[in-house]
Amino acid sequence: MIMQQLNNDLLELTMPYIGRTDQVQGPGGNTSVKDDNGQMMIKASGFRFEEINASKGFSVVDYKNIRDYFYTVEISDKENEEKVSVAFILDNVRKDAEGQVYPKPSMETGFHAVLDTYVVHTHSVWSNLVNCSNGNEDLLRQVRKRTGISIAFIPYISPGFGLSYLITQVIKDSIQRNEKPPMVFFLANHGIIAHGESIKDVQKYLLDIDHAIKDIFSTGENYPDTDLEEKGPRLYVPSHPFASDKIAHYKADTEFFNQVLFPDQTVFFKDNMSFGVMDSDKKIRIDKEARISYHTNQREAKSIHETMTAYLYIYDTILKSGQKQQFIPEVELDYINGLDMEKYRKSLME
Ligand SMILES: [Zn+2]
Incomplete structure (x- = not known):
């Protein structure tokens, strides 16, 4: 009965973001x-929002144990702590009524555990216009002013343990100061x-x-269509010219796509693209006329095209607004070590 209520709430909470490729791309x-x-x-982990229903697409964990772990963990070695935290979260996955352990929860379970009920x-590509811009401080000031919402900014950190740890520090800090945490x-x-x-x-x-950011960037309400057409077995092409137009406009090549705005991009693009060649075994092929074709199953083609569209949209809109994109430096993509974690933690407390 209780599980039914949780499931209803999860579906209601998730509903507005289903099928919205401006909000989520792929899983x-x-x-x-x-x-x-x-x-x-x-x-x-690994499910798309529309794949959550009454019987699958979700996991159930003992969140209090996970919250206590993040509240008390002391970092000596981040790489090791990453492994410890993943194992700890998996140890706290509950069993369903039939005694089966629920599936692996999202890799972001840590920060969910330390935050409020919902x-x-x-x-969101709208928030990422701010998050991926070199003018993010001023933009955030404008967003706070227009919405009146308390907002914290978290510097780039690889998703997983590091991100959950930093969010926990902000929450702990608010409690210590007797202040309401940022929402x-x-x-x-x-x-x-x-x-x-x-x-x-x-x-x-x-x-x-989202509304405030659309206003600030004068984007209007529309986001490019990300539908695909099936042209054959494992062959999909975009129904809308947006991505091809931008690729042609920026003369985009491997180097262009190697500038990383967000981590999902490397998952889908790295070593997966070919440009202007007839013979290719790559999943993403872009011909001399900047026409795109995806050579994989439909689910993956969708994830790739949604990610591609988000990247090109954010890249283009930031540039048009007169600002510059803030890419993730390669060293930070590789790994952020324990020392840097401490530096980040301190910068958050200032
Ligand atoms: Zn994420």
């Missing part, structure tokens, strides 16, 4: 809800998190912020 983003018995239902994390977190080169004690509140924070 990115995650949502969660908590009950009074220490249970948290969260999107399972949590939404998306890779929204902007994550550099990544996305946005909103949390709260009601579903409506959380959805409204995100909606208000």
Whole structure:
């Protein structure tokens, strides 16, 4: 019965972001809800929002244990702590009524555990116009002013343990100062998190912020269509010219796509693209006329095209606004070590 309520709440919370490729691309983003018995239902790892239903696409964890771990962990070696935290989270996955362990929860379970009852994390392209711009400080000031929402900014850190750790530090710091924690977190080169004690509140924070950013960037309401047409077995092409037009405009090549605005980009693009060659075994092929074709299954083709469109849209819109893109430096993509974690933690407390 209780599980039914959690599931209904999770579906209601997730609903506005389903099928919205301006909000999530591929299996990115995650949502969660908590009950009074220490249970948290969260999107399972690798699922798309529309794949969550009454029987699958989610996991259930003991969130209090996970929260206590993040509250008390001391970092000596980040790489090791990454492994410890993943194992700890997996140890706290509950079993269903049939005694089966629920699927692996999202890799972002840590920060969900330390936040309020309802949590939404998306890779909204609107928030990423701010998160991927070198003018992010001034832009955030404008967003705060227009919306009146308390917002924290988290510098770039690889998703997983590091991000959850930094979010926990902000929450702990607010508690120590006897202040209400920020309700929204902007994550550099990544996305946005909103949390709260009601579903409506959380959805409204995100909606208000999207509106404010669209206004600031004068983008209008429209985001490019990301539909694909099936042209044959394992062959899909975009139905809309947006991506091809931008690739032609920027004369985009391997080097262009190696400039990383957000981590998902490397997952899908790295070593997967060919340009202007007839004979290619790559999943993403761009011909001399900048026409794109995807050579893989439909699910992956969709994820790639959604990510490609988000990248080109953010790249183009930031440049048109007169600002510059802030790419992720290669060293940070490789890894951020324990020392840097401490530096980041300190910069957050200032
Ligand atoms: Zn994310």
